[in-house]
Amino acid sequence: MADVNTASAAFLATIPSPDQGVWHIGPIPIRAYALCIIAGIIAAIWLGERRWIARGGTKGTVIDVAVFAVPFGLVGGRLYHVITDNQLYFGPGKNPLNALKIWDGGLGIWGAIALGAVGALIACRRKGIPLPAMADALAPGIVLAQAVGRLGNYFNQELYGAHTDLPWGLEIYQRYNPTDPNDFLNGVAIGHVPLPDSPVHPTFLYELLWNVGVALLVIWADRKFRLGHGRVFALYVAGYTAGRFWIELMRTDSANHILGLRVNVWTSILLFAAAIAYFVLAAKRGPREAPETLWSKDVPREDAPDASGAPDASGASDGEGASVAASATSAASATSAASATSAASAAEGEAHADVAAAPDTVRDSAADKATEDPKPETEK
Helix, strand or coil: CHHHHHHHHHHHCCECCCCCCEEEECCEEEEHHHHHHHHHHHHHHHHHHHHHHHCCCCCCHHHHHHHHHHHHHHHHHHHHHHHHCHHHCCCCCCCHHHHHCHHHCCCCHHHHHHHHHHHHHHHHHHHCCCHHHHHHHHHHHHHHHHHHHHHHHHHHCCCCECECCCCCCECCEEEECCCCCCCCCCCEEEEEEECCCCCECCHHHHHHHHHHHHHHHHHHHHHHHCCCCCHHHHHHHHHHHHHHHHHHHHECCCCCEECCEEHHHHHHHHHHHHHHHHHHHHHHHCCCCCHHHHCCCCCCCCCCCCCCCCCCCCCCCHHHHHHHHHHHHHHHHHHHHHHHHHHHHHHHHHHHHHHHHCCHHHHHHHHHHHHCCCCCHHHC
């Protein structure tokens, strides 16, 4: 009885694995790994869009960039995995066509970043915006997407470490696939029969938690120091590779080695050094990019001048200024004419008043002169 209680306590102190990572709706397979990748992409776009708009960029630009970057990234991630783990697909008894089965898992983050950057560069040039600024906006979302994607490894029961007796050890079970006994990935755990090394270090969980921490660190540093010119992205690369270095050393899955170290360990070392160097050197470029440089060229700004002309000091355009000037000229002319007419009328009125006020003899003399016959010009 004591042995049963001890075994139960030990089991409850570990993390159980899912029974399966694939479900079917009729003939259509629903894979947890694919769902996690999709959820990670959505999270990255959502966070990247919020950060881009906060920096002064155009709404919707991140989605437009993702249309190019995501397909490029998926292809690049798969290529990196196939190249660095080519023994899984090429050689005696291997089927090279399995290299195309991306749904079975196997994406290399650095291939995804490299080729995804090519897609992002194409989109940024079409939009007329700087790629480093876009990379800075996307950086926390990318590492957050990596964290979500690691849950797919949990459902696939892969990428774990050596045996451990720690309370958070991961239980891994034998899975059975009736159509293909060697296809454990698409199998189902029946009876929860543990594998020989179970429980093991959940290295996927270590990386998941590390990535969340890197995302928070990057967001905090960006807000604190207003980083720009790709320095946020460099900080993400440095933070991620620092964790990937020690986590990669704990993994027990098959991998190619160089000088006794796994390929991804060397990759982490080189990229960490490159990221730190870029972070330091890019500081010489000055403050963060101005918001007006982040506005897509195919979207008109609300404060842009109208096509009729640029505003003058009073706020009127050239056309409006000409109309105002013409109106002012007409008004001035009308005023002058009215003034002249009034002056003439006044003068005439004064003359009549003088005549009316004169003595009768004067008025009679004036009347007689008015009725006299005019003399010829020669008599004047």
